[in-house]
Amino acid sequence: MSIVPSMPPIVVGGWLLLIEESEGSQNSAYRFHRLLERKGRFARKAAGSEVKEQLISANVDTAFIVSSANHDFNLNRIERFLALVNEADADPVVVITKADLADNVEALVSQVQSIDPNLSVLAVNALDVASHEDFEPWLVEGETIVLLGSSGVGKSTLANTLLGEQLQSTGGIREDDSKGRHTTTSRALISLPQGALLLDTPGMPELQLSDVEDGIHEAFSDIEKLALRCKFNDCIHGEEPDCAVQKAIQDGELSARRLANYQKLLRENALNSASLAERRAADKSLGKYYQKTQAEAVKLKGR
Amino acid sequence: MIQPNILQNLGWQSFFQQQVSLDEWGDVTAARAVEQHRSELLVDTGE
Known part of the structure; x- marks a missing residue:
């Protein structure tokens, strides 16, 4: 469907109503009717010094806040994402990746737990295929999930593990400073084998809060x-x-x-x-x- | 025509169903935006 200026801004995950045109013919064409109201929206201040709101996605049920167990681990950043997820009316789950590379994973988990005792926290090695069993409770049919986290924490690796196949190219990070290469550029909703829908968003290098x-x-x-x-x-x-x-x-x-x-x-x-x-x-x-x-x-x- | 049983695995919920009026019900098809490009939007109707 092509986007025409008369349409309201639609983000991935949004629901719209279409009217079927040319009934009877084999190639049925649809016409945009209207956009349904969103359950919650993820928005951030657009990158750069200009003040502009940028919608990221709509109708997310569960948001995984991905953080790696290396020196990139940062409670302030997790709290920043929590504010964003709460504003979007989604359920937050904190995921600590690269658990195999750190020897203090238990301590990190309890640090996150100290923010909120009711928060779900998972420590995984994203490359390990068995780790997706930890995610099963959130991967039920029709659930929309999103992976949030700064670049290089292993979101793409995790997405591939959840998908059970290689779909996203991963960049590998420079382990000396834990900086990732932005590998995710498109924006799409992908069906997982378990029936959940994974919303794939580009990395968020500059996450500035506004209206949250x-x-x-x-x-x-x-x-x-x-x-x-x-x-x-x-x-x-x-x-x-x-x-x-x-x-x-x-x-x-x-x-x-x-x-x-x-x-x-x-x-x-x-x-x-x-x-x-x-x-x-x-x-x-x-x-x-x-x-x-x-x-x-x-x-x-x-x- | 909206068919909730088909839309369910795309994430259709009662919250969205409540927004569709009775007049619209028979004439419209619900679709979810699944991919976004510069000037094109890919939608899925579950069919």
């Missing part, structure tokens, strides 16, 4: 619950007296890293969302200016 405030609140619900017990309603958990969040950090219930990341993500989201709103406002006033000028031009001509 609810997702951040959900990902950091423990901090927000603590904040309710602060003495001051507008406590920013710094030097204020009787701050429940600072007390939790002193008692060792909460890590200072997590609070810092929470505040960083909120700031980033506020900045990007605000600049998106500013852009819309600027576009609107420019449009009005054009209209006014044109109307005046018509008036002048009419004289």
